[in-house]
Amino acid sequence: MTTLFGLDEAEVRELATAVSETDAADTFARSTWLVLAEPGDRLAGAIVGTLGAACALQLLVDRVPHDDIVVRLHEAGVDESDLGELQAGLDRWLPRFSSSVAKRALSQAARFGMQLITPSSSHWPTGVDDLGPHAPIALWLRGRSEALDALGNSYCEQAMFVCAGFDVKLAHYWRWPSGVTGNACGCTRD
Secondary structure, three states: OOEEOOEEHHHHHHHHHOOOOOOHHHHHHHHHHHHHOOOOOHHHHHHHHHHOHHHHHHHHHOOOOHHHHHHHHHHOOOOHHHHOOHHHHHHHHHHHOOHHHHHHHHHHHHHOOEEEEOOOOOOOOHHHHHHHHHOOOOEEEEOOHHHHHHHOOOEEEEEOOOOHHHHHHHHHHHHHHHHHHOOOEEEEEO
């Protein structure tokens, strides 16, 4: 039996191809990183962007020591001064890592008809790349992936709303011009 991330490769490929047409290893790794890292996690984004999602995940699966990861990233061109938070990142990600959680995320996504959109997907909204290492590692989509193509002149706001009345009015004023000009606006509320 061949393995991928310590799991049966056939099972990983089956789970990944149910939600994406891109590379199965990359799909599985990116969906797992979505479970491990918080949205906008600069360190996770930098590691995945530098080494690739599959290689970065394999380092966690293999429990590669901190110092060896630092050497690997330094060899890949990451400035050592940018790696000061690596141990804190590992301390956040490793307790969340579970192959059963990673597999469940993909099987549930397939069950609900979701797709995983990755940077190699033809429908990836390239505007998010402007966020650099804070950009999403991948995006879950439920619906038509072609709709993402219309997001070229769009923006998304994410905020923690505290004042119930004021925030609704403010969000309305931000969104109204978007609809008039034909742009899309997404809003998430924490």
